[in-house]
Amino acid sequence: MADFLQSILDRAASLNKTVVLPEASDERTLQAAKTISEKKFVKPVLIGNVDKVTAKLKEMGADTEFITVVDPATSPKKEQYAELFHELRKHKGMTADKAAEIIQDEIYFATMMVKAGDADGLVAGAAHSSADTIRPALQIIKAREGVKTVSSMFFMVFPDATYLFSDCGLNQDPNAEQLADIAVATAQTGLQFGFDPKVAMLSYSTKGSGTGQGAEKVVEATKLANAAIKERFGDKVAIDGELQFDAAFVPSVAEKKAPDSPLNGEANVFIFPDLGAGNICYKLTQRMAGADAYGPVLQGLDKPVNDLSRGCTADDIVATAAITAIQAEG
Numbered sequence: 001m002a003d004f005l006q007s008i009l010d011r012a013a014s015l016n017k018t019v020v021l022p023e024a025s026d027e028r029t030l031q032a033a034k035t036i037s038e039k040k041f042v043k044p045v046l047i048g049n050v051d052k053v054t055a056k057l058k059e060m061g062a063d064t065e066f067i068t069v070v071d072p073a074t075s076p077k078k079e080q081y082a083e084l085f086h087e088l089r090k091h092k093g094m095t096a097d098k099a100a101e102i103i104q105d106e107i108y109f110a111t112m113m114v115k116a117g118d119a120d121g122l123v124a125g126a127a128h129s130s131a132d133t134i135r136p137a138l139q140i141i142k143a144r145e146g147v148k149t150v151s152s153m154f155f156m157v158f159p160d161a162t163y164l165f166s167d168c169g170l171n172q173d174p175n176a177e178q179l180a181d182i183a184v185a186t187a188q189t190g191l192q193f194g195f196d197p198k199v200a201m202l203s204y205s206t207k208g209s210g211t212g213q214g215a216e217k218v219v220e221a222t223k224l225a226n227a228a229i230k231e232r233f234g235d236k237v238a239i240d241g242e243l244q245f246d247a248a249f250v251p252s253v254a255e256k257k258a259p260d261s262p263l264n265g266e267a268n269v270f271i272f273p274d275l276g277a278g279n280i281c282y283k284l285t286q287r288m289a290g291a292d293a294y295g296p297v298l299q300g301l302d303k304p305v306n307d308l309s310r311g312c313t314a315d316d317i318v319a320t321a322a323i324t325a326i327q328a329e330g
């Protein structure tokens with residue numbers, strides 16, 4: 001898809017969604033809020049001390065009329081959020097006092113805003129690890145009905161092409177069923193964002209060329225994902241595995257290694273066998289090949305919460321805010 005970034009900014013602009021960016025203490029988040037307030041494709045909410053954050057935004061020349069700042073310490077919603085959080089987690093031993101304390105954390109507070117319907121989605125992770133960004137969402141927002149495995153994906157954007165990589169951010173060592181869930185979810189994300197998904201289940205083996213548990217897991221996951229994809233998406237999604245990256249991506253290599261593959265070496269969705277492979281490959285593609293990497297975009301949550309790398313740029317945050325608005329559309 002040509003100009004993926006422009007297409008998501010345009011689509012988000014038609015949706016009028018509110019996206020909370022809790023990390024107002026991070027310069028890139030403030031810069032992103034400023035850019036968003038210029039482009040006006042979502043309504044941004046920052047979390048922090050209202051006077052201090054507003055003064056910083058003014059210093060940067062941002063449109064402070066368009067950006068809302070909410071302070072958990074003074075918010076009229078803090079009791080309501082604490083009660084709701086207590087209710088949601090008391091079966092896990094959460095007390096009312098502890099709930100009130102925890103929702104003062106910017107990520108938890110912002111996640112409660114999404115849960116309560118006071119924001120349509122959330123983007124964080126520039127200043128927090130993925131675990132600290134994602135855990136509140138898993139605890140509070142939870143998986144959408146019918147979803148067993150919440151997962152994450154990246155849009156890897158080159159000037160002339162965009163690829164989907166998964167799971168590079170959440171599931172550490174998925175079993176075959178979870179890997180199949182990840183493939184199905186990423187195919188669905190591809191359809192949601194206007195792609196024609198051709199899903200490659202990646203391995204160190206192509207069609208039995210290698211042996212071992214790692215390859216067997218991908219063979220089993222491919223069978224499961226193939227059945228689920230046929231049932232849910234019919235012919236709209238193609239899938240094949242187990243494939244090495246070259247057999248999935250290079251037509252001439254596919255002809256040799258996997259001549260019957262329906263992907264013909266033209267995969268655009270890449271499912272990695274575990275988090276080690278996925279996380280390393282997305283960073284390698286970003287840093288050595290020069291792709292823009294937007295994500296980790298979470299898949300399967302009841303409402304959109306999206307993570308960032310601590311190495312992200314302000315522009316990555318802007319793009320992820322647009323992706324979040326589109327996910328909030330449903």
Ligand SMILES: CC(C)(COP(=O)(O)OP(=O)(O)OC[C@H]1O[C@@H](n2cnc3c(N)ncnc32)[C@H](O)[C@@H]1OP(=O)(O)O)[C@@H](O)C(=O)NCCC(=O)NCCS
Binds near residue numbers: 132139149168171296
């Ligand atoms: C995200 C992560 C923190 C979740 O960890 P965890 O130890 O399972 O967290 P918790 O046990 O507190 O889980 C919270 C809830 O989410 C649920 N959950 C965890 N993973 C889930 C998944 N993939 N899908 C659906 N639900 C999930 C748990 O069942 C639990 O539910 P409950 O507390 O309501 O019963 C963990 O998977 C992780 O650290 N992943 C790797 C992150 C990372 O380092 N990425 C690399 C850089 S991007």
Ligand SMILES: CC(=O)OP(=O)(O)O
Binds near residue numbers: 125279
């Ligand atoms: C997605 C990811 O790898 O995040 P970080 O770089 O913050 O660890």
